[in-house]
Amino acid sequence: MQTIAEYQSIRQQTVAVDIEAIPEVRPYARKHVEKLQEAGYSAVVIKQLCREAQSSRRTTDDVGLTNRDALKAGLATFRAALETAKQTKRKVSKIEHKGGKYNPLNAVDVVAQADAVWDAICGMLGRMADPDRPLSVQTLAGALAGRLRNLTGGAPEYGELGYERAALLLLDHFCASTGWLEERTGEAKMMSRTRKPNTYHLTAKFLDEVAAGGLVADFAERRPMLVPPVPWTTFATHGGYLHDQIPAVRGTRRPIESEVIVSALNALQATRFRVNRRVLEVAQTFKMNAEDMGGAVINGRYIETRHDTPESKRRAKTIRSALTLSAMQELADEEAFYFPWNLDWRGRMYPATSIISPQGADLCKGCLEFADGTPLGRDGGKWLAIHLCNLAGEDKVTVGGKKVHRTPEEREAWTRQNEAMILRVVADPRSNREWMKADKPWQFLAACFEWAGYQEEGEAFRSRLAGALDGSCSGVQMLAGMTRDASAGAMVNLVPSERGDDYYGRMADALTKRLCGLVDSADVATTTRLQFWAERTIDRDLLKAPSMTKVYSAGTYTFGEQVQSKTGAPDAESMWLASQINACFSDVAPGMLLAMSYLQAVSDVVTAAGLSLVWRTPAGLRVEQARRVERHVDVTTPVIGVKGERKWRRFRIDTDDLSKNDQRAGVAPNFVHGVDASHMALVVNDLYGKGVRNFWMIHDSFGAPFAQCGDVFRSTREQFIELMSPDLLRSWADDVTASLPDEQRAPLPELPGYGELDLGVVRESVYAWF
Structure with a gap:
């Protein structure tokens, strides 16, 4: 030994x-540094290496x-x-x-x-x-x-x-x-x-x-970089930083092996950012009490004072705010910085930094802006106005007792009608606190500053923010698209309509109808529960979390937790309503359930053969799902300062056996995440080919300069149609069953039937990504 x-x-x-030197094991990084030095970055390269060394x-x-x-x-x-x-x-x-x-x-x-x-x-x-x-x-x-x-x-x-x-x-x-x-x-x-x-x-x-x-x-x-990150290649297992290696695919040592994904990652991490000093100054100097702040997070000390927010969560928000402001202050004088990106094992792309990123919380996003401005041009002002309305939380309006989407014209009109308020905020955000009432106050404040610039300079104003076009419940969009489910597709706005549809509202209506249908045949216990929920509000807000998570294999227990978190209802009442919610999906989105059932049934057959699930995403990433049966090991240690006492913690350790239940539970969400990640990669590459160089992407939220939002609008739809044109379920099944012996193929289920959704109509849908 x-x-x-x-x-x-x-x-x-x-x-x-x-x-003090770039490791010899990273020749590609050395070549990148040589190019940076040739481009005049020598001094900044040294500074970047010192930052990485300091972190070590x-x-x-x-x-x-x-x-x-x-x-x-x-x-x-x-x-x-x-x-x-x-x-x-x-x-x-x-x-x-x-x-x-x-x-x-x-x-x-x-x-x-x-x-x-x-x-x-x-x-x-x-x-x-x-x-x-x-x-x-x-x-x-x-x-x-x-x-x-x-x-x-x-x-x-x-x-x-x-x-x-x-x-x-x-x-x-x-x-x-x-x-x-x-x-x-x-x-x-x-x-x-x-x-x-x-x-x-x-x-x-x-x-x-x-x-x-x-x-x-x-x-x-991991901090933002002062020089462009090391570009990814299809064969690289590590990259990003000059010295500190980060994996291409998180948690693995595998290369990406996909030109589509590599191109998208390199486009994302080439975007130059800087600190929005005006927003940072407000955040650092504003000192008011919690009630006056209206829930904004300021100076690391100011958190939302909701009665239902646990103390631990409030403290975590406070600390997150303090770390964010600390990190922003450190970068405040830099002309530009970059975020290295990598991806998880399903293909979802993320900035690799620790504390701040374009995918951070509201304060973090509000304190960031593009280092390179883009003139608003003819249509940029319209998109900026829409963006302001969205950030304010005014993107919906009540019509006939129901919340519906404001049209693009109505959103633009809202901003123009509130222009006086916006300019008051810009003149003195410390005294004029209307911005704190916004749904996303810090991003709204940043957009207010941009609106003032637009009013002063018009179409020539160089904007440094991004307009974000968000998917309408992305997971359901992906499943509806691949199964051609016209009903589910309409609910998540793949079908054009004047004011868009509302999946969460449809679920609330279905639940209300279901509860009403139970009245006539209800026994005493059911009547008691119906009376309990009749005294409470059944609306889209209550149904939002269950509707979003169903596609990710959430079930009755999870829905019960979500209902209880939202309403504070007792366990029994929460679980009863959760079971009613779960039953509504077969009425509202049957095609989605059929697709999920198919994925799970194939998973059962493959797992029974002792094989993990291996497939390639539409963008070309190899994915392997191998969830193992866990065993529990209790680890004991002495209690510090208390003689003779010990405490234990339970660790979960994977065995060699595949878990049928966990494989079944994970297959639908992981497959769907791989599909929506492919959509994002395709959109990024398409936009890059159209000249877009500034990206602000968050999975199903597509951000680019306001002048280029029209390109984003068209690209999200065209790339979705292209993504969904092949039979994705069949391709996935062919991949995961490729190693399955012939004698074990008999139990494989038939592909689910396809609906009548015409993918071409997605081009005309305003609210699919908006």
Whole structure:
């Protein structure tokens, strides 16, 4: 058996360790740097490499860093705690992990272990500041375990999940000694199910001592780049940054192998952005109380004061806001910067940065703009007006007691009718707070500034914002298109109509009709529940979440959680209504359900043969879905500061066996995501060919300069028709059953019947993407 020193030596020989030079393993990056230097970027290249190196040395003594002393003091306290910890019966002067001399981590310096903890936390800052996706204990412990494994050179761990156990112990010490991080055990009950997710959260102490001074932005793992990112190729497994490698396909070491996707990624990451200083200045200087702010997030301290927003979520919004402003301030003086992009295993494309991105929250988007302005031209003013109306949340109007879409002309008219208010906001946004009432206040404020520029300069005004054309429930659009389901297609606006249709409203109507139909034959229990819901509002807002998530295989239990979250109804009433909602889909979108059932039935056959599901998306990305049966392992660690007590966390570990249920549940959403990701790639490439160079894309939201929104309007529709013209379900089935032995093909289901939707009419639909 090799010694720990030998393991470390082997690892060092295989990993590039010179932070000041581009690793020799990345010749393509070197060629890219040479091109940048030839283009006059030499000084900026050096600055970019220093930024990437700084992110790899998060405990630097750079005196220029704000709040450096706070960081040093906190980390020193943490190291001291590890130096004095005694974890075994033997008297030791530093932390010793379970297993004594048999545990390779006990040969690793305590300072290196402490730095690995801070490194892992910095790598997850963006996730911990996300109020909608709390960071699980297993995720952070797993990330730290990987870093600890690297410290030992990849030596075998002591015991099952030995590195994860050590990671938990180190994180416990970090929480106890710094107070910057806390672990919470939440409990969510719905009927007989109980969920107890363990999650990590940044604390208010962290915000006060470290984040408020901007230090975190300096140490974020992945920051925007000051030079164009390394272009992707079909064969590259890593790219983006000059030095820090990011995977082409997240969570894998596979190349993309698709010219369509590579071209789209390179177009997206070539877009130049800069900080919108006017919006940033308002965000940094506005200090009012929560009631006056009307729910806007300002200065990292101001959060929406809704009664139904949990304290943990409000705090996460506060911290996310603080990190966003910190990161924006760090870039405020840069002429331009870039976001490197990559994709997930289904093909969905994302910026690879940690804290800020064009796909961020409202404050983040409001503080960004294109570095290169585009004259509005003849039609740009109209699209800017429509954009303002949409951001204000005024894109719908009540007609005959129902919400319907405002027409494009009505949206433009709304903005012109509210021009006086818009100009008042621009003149003094601190005193004139009407913008805070908007659905997306920060983006609305940014658009107000643009409107003022348009009024001053007319069509020559160089706009730096993007008009966004959003899909009308994209998942349903994709399934309706590929099955030619005219009913579902009409509801998600693939069919032209004067004011558009409303899928969520249709579902609300179907649910109301269903509940009314139960009255005559209801027993006592059903009558009680009908009376309960008769006293509450059944509308599109209640049905929005279930309608959106059905296509992603959500079922009655998930719908029950959504209903309860929206209404606060008791478990039994929420679950009863959820079952009624689930029954409505067969009336409203039968073609969609048939397609989902087909995908699931094929999945069952392939999984029964012991094969994973492998297919190519329409854009050419190879996708493999192999969800395994999980087993649970309880990992115990000592409770810091309490002698004799221990606590446990449950880790989920994949076995070698495929899970029929999980494969079945995942196939429809993953297939649909691959299709809508292909649509986005096709649209980006088409627009690039038409001369568009500034992109602001978010999956099913297509953004480009206002002057080019007409091109976006046409491209989304033309590319959708082209995407849906082949038989996508048949192609998918051919792919996933290609390795299926002949004797196991008998149970394969027939393809579902196709409807009568004429794809050509999508060209004339105003509201399909609008």
